[in-house]
Amino acid sequence: MIPAQFEYARPASVDEVLTLLRDKEGEAKVLSGGYSLLPLMKLRLAQPGLLVDLRDVRGLDTILETDDDLRIGARATHRQVHEHSIVADRYPFIAEVAGGIGDPQVRxxxxxxxxxxxxxxASDWPAAMLADGTRIVCRGLGGERVVPAREFFLGPFSTAIEPTELLVEVRFTRRARSVGGAYTKLERRAGDFATVGAATVLALTDGRIASAGIGITGVNDTPFAATEAEAALVGKAPSEEAFRAAGEAAAGMAHPVSDVRGSAVYKRAMVAEMTVRSLRRAADRALRFA
Ligand SMILES: Cc1cc2nc3c(=O)[nH]c(=O)nc-3n(C[C@H](O)[C@H](O)[C@H](O)COP(=O)(O)OP(=O)(O)OC[C@H]3O[C@@H](n4cnc5c(N)ncnc54)[C@H](O)[C@@H]3O)c2cc1C
Structure with missing residues (x-):
């Protein structure tokens, strides 16, 4: 349970971080909250030669709303997101995701x-970002790239971030009040990772679903957008029948394996059920303002 030897740096600016990442390409890893990286290092599943601690880098935890989006700095903790007044007031679905992660210490x-x-x-944020169409901002010494969530998650523990880049911000879509979102998480015990998590975002126009976003976590080797379920909803009235059909379509895209969290059959059924429950709540929220 003791990590291998490593060097440690505590830069004060993003540029200094990026210079270190370039100079030690492939050897350096950034340290943010440490709640995933440090356990991996103790188990020696990660052995970075240099740990670049972000704690002194200013301005990376800002949360602000622009005309187009809700911007959340990479260093914002789950708790900061959950408790932020703009998030609590205008983005209940994002507050729901943040407030359901782990326990208070993790948040x-x-x-x-x-x-x-x-x-x-099995992490929660990716499902929400896939449903929302969030954009993820990666910065390198050469400039910034804005990567759509649907192009960002490449596989288990694998993303589109280059080793010389820092993820600096995520941008959730700023939406009209007639768009509702919800996140429904099935967990064995409070504080556990999701057995299944379903994030949904519904936009209603004239009583019909104009667009739908659905992100599912916990069952495939990476969180995925349930595109077949989304397509099944567009143009329909937000009804139980439509939600059930979408739930079945989402389950059809799930390829779970049996493990301590449940059998593959159970998990697939739960994908359908969590999708339906999430859609009901998203529709309720959208209908309140439609
Ligand atoms: C007991 C426990 C329960 C948990 N429960 C849940 C849960 O229910 N749901 C859930 O979603 N998660 C859960 N987590 C994970 C938790 O949310 C972690 O905080 C999170 O996965 C990693 O965030 P971190 O800030 O701790 O990152 P770190 O551990 O510091 O870093 C993780 C990885 O990301 C890289 N990295 C960090 N920041 C950046 C950046 N800005 N740019 C580029 N690379 C970066 C690091 O180099 C490292 O490879 C749990 C963790 C624990 C220990």
């Missing part, structure tokens, strides 16, 4: 950027 230390960069197949 106090774990960060949104660390979670997204780590890309655990």
């Amino acid at each position: 106090n230390w774990g960060t949104i950027g660390g979670s997204v960069a780590h890309a655990d197949p």
